[in-house]
Amino acid sequence: MNYPSQRVALPYFMAALLLFLGQILFGLIAGYQYIDGTFLFPELPFSVTRMIHTNLLIVWLLMAFMGAAYFIVPEEAQTDLYSPRLALITFWVFFMAGALTILGYLLVPYAHLAAITGNAYLPTMGRGYLEQPLPTKIGIVLVALSLLFNITMTLIRGRKTSLNIILVGSLWGLALLFLPAFYFPVDTVKASYSWWWVVHGWVEGDWELILSSLLGFILIKTTGVDREIIEKWMYIIIAMTLVSGIIGIGHHYYYIGAPEYWIWLGSIFSALEPIPFIMLIVFAMKILLKRRREHPNRAAMLWALGTPLMAFLGAGLWGFMITLAPMQYVAHGTNFTAAHGHLAFFGAYAMVSLAIISYAMPLLRGRPANSQRAQRWEMTGFWIMVISMLGIALALTGAGLVTVYLQRMGDHPMAFMDVQDRSQVFFMIREAAGLGFLAGLITYLISFFIPGEYHYDQETRRALS
Ligand code: HEM
Ligand code: HEM
Ligand SMILES: [Fe+2]
CATH class of the missing domain: 1.20.210.10 (Cytochrome c oxidase-like, subunit I domain)
Incomplete structure (x- = not known):
């Protein structure tokens, strides 16, 4: 590690490990509900434990990928990260949005959550892994844009290795491929495609x-x-x-x-x-x-x-x-x-x-x-x-x-x-x-x-x- 700004990766990695632990705890609850179908019902039904298990998985993997990007891109580019402060703000935005979303899943019935978060205006909720309410999904896009801005500027400023170009390019791909999550038509065939x-x-x-x-x-x-x-x-x-x-x-x-x-x-x-x-x-x-x-x-x-x-x-x-x-x-x-x-x-x-x-x-x-x-x-x-x-x-x-x-x-x-x-x-x-x-x-x-x-x-x- 050669650049102090790479240090912003630390909170991302720590949060990833914490959320990983949470994922496994909810996996165990969901797994036990397969053995005893009434376990924790109705307070914590299977639909919720399963959703939290898979959503935490996605969020901790994204945390880890982002941490990896903030660590690797400056190292490869041989220059400091464009804006470590932005990376840190972005971390807290992502972490708080994730925490609020999980609390929403735990405390509010899903249909009600959909009603109070504007799902009627742009329906996106209800598909596996993409259950997040609309504000969370928009938050994910903003967090991704901030990451992309930061690492792309770093890349432009520094050494352009193939590895770095592939990494930054595939993170752009990750963000672009999230956009079909906003397209959830009534037609089930089209909905499956997207x-x-x-x-x-x-x-x-x-x-x-x-x-x-x-x-x-x-x-x-x-x-x-x-x-x-x-x-x-x-x-x-x-x-x-x-x-x-x-x-x-x-x-x-x-x-x-x-x-x-x-x-x-x-x-x-x-x-x-x-x-x-x-x-x-x-x-x-x-x-x-x-x-x-x-x-x-x-x-x-x-x-x-x-x-x-x-x-x-x-x-x-x-x-x-x-x-x-x-x-x-x-x-x-x-x-x-x-x-x-x-x-x-x-x-x-x-x-x-x-x-x-x-x-x-x-x-x-x-x-x-x-x-x-x-x-x-x-x-x-x-x-x-x-x-x-x-x-x-x-x-x-x-x-x-x-x-x-x-x-x-x-x-x-x-x-x-x-x-x-x-x-x-x-x-x-x-x-x-x-x-x-x-x-x-x-x-x-x-x-x-x-x-x-x-x-x-x-x-x-x-x-x-
Ligand atoms: C303590 C260990 C774990 C237990 C007991 C567990 C249990 C479960 C249960 C009960 C479900 C719901 C399945 C259903 O809907 O019928 C599930 C889904 C899922 N879990 Fe886990 N899980 C564990 C660890 C993990 C780990 C380490 C990962 C990935 C790194 C993971 C990834 C997934 C995925 C992707 C799904 C959705 C897949 C599907 O339903 O086809 N789980 N898990
Ligand atoms: C690391 C790479 C991969 C991951 C993480 C992954 C994960 C998953 C998950 C979680 C599902 C269940 C989706 C759901 O909830 O319905 C799934 C479905 C599926 N995967 Fe993969 N997969 C990977 C690579 C592959 C590869 C290489 C193949 C084929 C050679 C494959 C074939 C399938 C098929 C056919 C299904 C549909 C199963 C069904 O609907 O019953 N996957 N995959
Ligand atoms: Fe596939």
């Missing part, structure tokens, strides 16, 4: 570019491998992402009332979507093997290698299993989808956020790496979270398969609630794995409070200076 432009456009398009830039940055910094090699890989991965992901959106158009050719287009192109994830693994492995120095932050290296592996499992493999039209025909909207959603969101975007936090946090706190003891706590947290998430995903896959076989196939399909009863054991396993995940997260968070700095030998110190 919903997927945001959701699919983000996770299977634009955010993959953010993922590659964050990973590329960490790898450049920790391995000392030439940036030309790393940037070349990023170009190929990004090209593959866009080639497969843009038309691959057709895997959401199969049976929603869209033209039939999407069955073929969606199946073929989305079947190619795992390729960039495989390339990410090869990329990270190759660069790590080529490394020219042993960076003392071993935890950051673990996250940087774990991210592409888990992203491939969740997005590439679990995504592939449900993506072909005949499979979607029976698996659509089952817990199989939730298994994929969990493993992919965690493996790709949660983990890359934790990777950049792992790399940047020690620097923000004035040292290249944490003590070995702190890193051991962090890496233990890594393993517990990763293994628990695999447990959650396998349990949900089991529940999904029960639905596919008993409710969607055969001559005598069972009723929905009967199938839910038969899936109980999987919901219990999911909840147990969820508790494990919470334990892993707490272990990880404790690592920040273990004092001390890495003990350097002469050689490492020289390499780092």
